[in-house]
Amino acid sequence: xxxxxxxxxxxxVLSTHDLGRRPxxxxxxxxxxxxxxNIGVGMIGVPKDADVELDIRLESVMEGVLVTxxxxxxxxxxxxxxxxPLTSEIEVEFQELFFYPSQDTAEDDLLLDGELLDLxxxxxDAAVLALPLSPVCxxxxxxxxxxxxxxxxxxxxxxxxxKIDARxxxxxxxxxxxxxxxxx
Ligand SMILES: [Zn+2]
Ligand SMILES: [Zn+2]
Numbered sequence: 543x544x545x546x547x548x549x550x551x552x553x554x555v556l557s558t559h560d561l562g563r564r565p566x567x568x569x570x571x572x573x574x575x576x577x578x579x580n581i582g583v584g585m586i587g588v589p590k591d592a593d594v595e596l597d598i599r600l601e602s603v604m605e606g607v608l609v610t611x612x613x614x615x616x617x618x619x620x621x622x623x624x625x626x627p628l629t630s631e632i633e634v635e636f637q638e639l640f641f642y643p644s645q646d647t648a649e650d651d652l653l654l655d656g657e658l659l660d661l662x663x664x665x666x667d668a669a670v671l672a673l674p675l676s677p678v679c680x681x682x683x684x685x686x687x688x689x690x691x692x693x694x695x696x697x698x699x700x701x702x703x704x705k706i707d708a709r710x711x712x713x714x715x716x717x718x719x720x721x722x723x724x725x726x
Contacts, residue, residue, distance in 0.1 A: 547655060548655040548658045548659075548660050550658055552660070552662075553575045553576055554575055554578065554660055554661045554662035554665065555658050555659070555660050555661075555662075556571075556573075556598075556600075556658070556659055556660075556661055557657050557658055558600060558602075558607050558654065558657045558658070558659060559657045561600050561602050561607065562602060563602055564602060565602050565603055565604050566601075566602065567601075567602045568599060568600065568601045568602070569599070569600045570597075570598070570599050570600075571596075571598050571600070572595070572596060572597050572598070573596050573598070574593050574594065574595050574596070575593075575594050575596060576590075576591040576592070576593070576594070577589060577590055577591060577592040577593075577594050577615060578590070578662050578665070578666060581615075581666055581669050581670060581673075582619070582670075582673070583670060583673050583675070584619075584622075584675065585619045585620045585621075585622055585677055586617050586618070586619025586620070586628075586630075586673055586674060586677040587617065587618070587619060587673065588615045588616065588617060588632075588669055589616065589618050592615060592616045593615075593616070594613050594614070594615045594665065595613065595614045595615075596611055596612070596613050596614075596665075597611055597612050598610070598611035598661075599611060603639070605639065605641050605642065605645050606639055606640045606641040606642045606645065606653075606654055607639070607640045607654060607659060608637070608638075608639050608640075609636075609637065609638050609639075609640065609659070609661065609664070610636075610637045611635070611636060611637075612633060612634065612635050612636075613633070613634050613636070613665055613668065613669070614631060614632070614633045615631060615632055615633075615634075615669060616629065616630075616631050617629060617630040617631055617632055617673070617677075618630075619677050620677070621677060621678050621679035621683055622676040622677055622678060623676075623678055623679075623683045623684070623685035623686070624679060624683055624684075624685050624686055624693045624694070624695060625686070626679050626693065628677060628678075628679045630674075630677065632669065632672045632673065633672075634665075634668040634669055634671075634672045635668070636664050636665065636667075636668040638652060638661075638664040639651075639652075640652050640653060640654045640659040641653050641654065642654055643655075652664075679695075680695070683695060687701060687703075689703045690703070
């Protein structure tokens with residue numbers, strides 16, 4: 543179990559004061575919170591302090607407070623094919639039970655600190671899982687020219703280099719060798 547003192551002024555620390563402890567009581571809230579630092583993998587992530595729009599339901603249960611919700615967050619990063627900057631957004635769903643400290647809890651369980659709970663780790667886990675591993679600027683982004691690195695979406699379909707294809711070159715060599723055999 544993780545029990546540490548929560549800072550009530552931290553943006554992702556929510557108060558369950560209005561909820562009370564009677565099982566079945568519920569509260570809805572729709573806060574907009576600043577994105578925590580370091581939510582990203584590889585080439586894309588949620589920019590720090592970007593607006594994360596939440597729809598949350600707090601529900602009092604026997605063991606603690608059940609939090610169910612959705613979060614919408616902007617993304618910024620780079621296209622995995624052409625390396626151009628791109629922006630996008632994710633919407634994630636999450637559900638987490640925050641236990642009363644008096645409960646018999648396991649190592650990884652999240653606990654209430656008095657009337658406070660910290661939603662940041664829950665959002666972080668959900669957001670990281672939802673990030674695209676290979677973000678692309680357009681579904682059919684053609685990427686970069688392997689010869690010169692030009693962005694093919696801008697260069698157009700006619701972009702090519704005056705150079706003999708490697709397969710064609712070896713075929714030419716083969717034909718020449720055959721001729722040599724005939725002559726010899
Ligand atoms: Zn691209
Ligand atoms: Zn090129």
